[in-house]
Amino acid sequence: MEKRIRKHFSRELEKIKKLILSLGTLVEERVRMATKAIENNDAILAQRIIKSDFEVDEMEVDIEEECLKVLALHQPVAVDLRFIIAVIKINNELERIGDQAVNIAERVGVTAKSEQMEMFFDYSAMGEKAQAMLKLSLDALVKMDYDQAFNVVMMDDEVDAIKEQAYDRIKKAIGDHPDKIGYLINLLLISRHLERLADHATNIAEEVIYLIEGEIVRHAQHDQD
Numbered sequence: 541m542e543k544r545i546r547k548h549f550s551r552e553l554e555k556i557k558k559l560i561l562s563l564g565t566l567v568e569e570r571v572r573m574a575t576k577a578i579e580n581n582d583a584i585l586a587q588r589i590i591k592s593d594f595e596v597d598e599m600e601v602d603i604e605e606e607c608l609k610v611l612a613l614h615q616p617v618a619v620d621l622r623f624i625i626a627v628i629k630i631n632n633e634l635e636r637i638g639d640q641a642v643n644i645a646e647r648v649g650v651t652a653k654s655e656q657m658e659m660f661f662d663y664s665a666m667g668e669k670a671q672a673m674l675k676l677s678l679d680a681l682v683k684m685d686y687d688q689a690f691n692v693v694m695m696d697d698e699v700d701a702i703k704e705q706a707y708d709r710i711k712k713a714i715g716d717h718p719d720k721i722g723y724l725i726n727l728l729l730i731s732r733h734l735e736r737l738a739d740h741a742t743n744i745a746e747e748v749i750y751l752i753e754g755e756i757v758r759h760a761q762h763d764q765d
Contacts, residue, residue, distance in 0.1 A: 564678040570641040575667030583652035586645035596638035626751040640737040673741035692745035699738040706731035
């Protein structure tokens with residue numbers, strides 16, 4: 541009987557792992573679409589991101605329910621409990637990354653309607669870095685790779701530095717083009733959303749470290765949404 545219960549428990553854990561990785565894949569695609577929308581100032585693509593946000597939300601709820609069910613039925617301990625706790629937190633971070641992709645899409649929807657101006661900041665490096673951090677953090681989860689997760693934590697400072705460059709350049713542009721302040725504020729917000737996206741990817745990496753080592757890592761105090 542005990543062996544059968546353990547086998548069922550193992551299947552439940554494997555199901556949860558597959559679900560969280562499926563959500564990760566879905567969110568990665570949303571981030572890729574968001575960075576492409578920025579690059580091309582593509583309002584149509586931005587609208588697709590906004591309209592499909594419910595998919596991320598629904599999957600996040602499903603995963604949370606599965607985790608709570610396992611906690612209630614099996615009362616896991618030690619590494620199994622750490623896994624469930626980490627998944628619940630990662631699940632939340634992925635949903636927030638999906639929200640940031642939607643926030644970016646909303647800003648692109650506004651800038652695309654504005655009179656076209658010279659782009660005062662190239663977001664490609666920042667977008668690529670944020671995408672890479674998300675991918676690496678999820679890969680670290682799959683491989684249970686401490687070093688890879690820790691590398692993601694270290695990359696967060698690089699994104700913060702790029703955001704500061706964007707702020708400085710766009711603030712100067714606001715002074716030089718006060719008639720374009722609405723457009724430029726939206727560009728400023730895009731850099732903020734990309735930085736928050738990278739923060740959430742960092743949080744995922746920190747949860748992977750917790751899962752592997754049982755060690756709570758806080759690289760920096762991230763601002764709240």
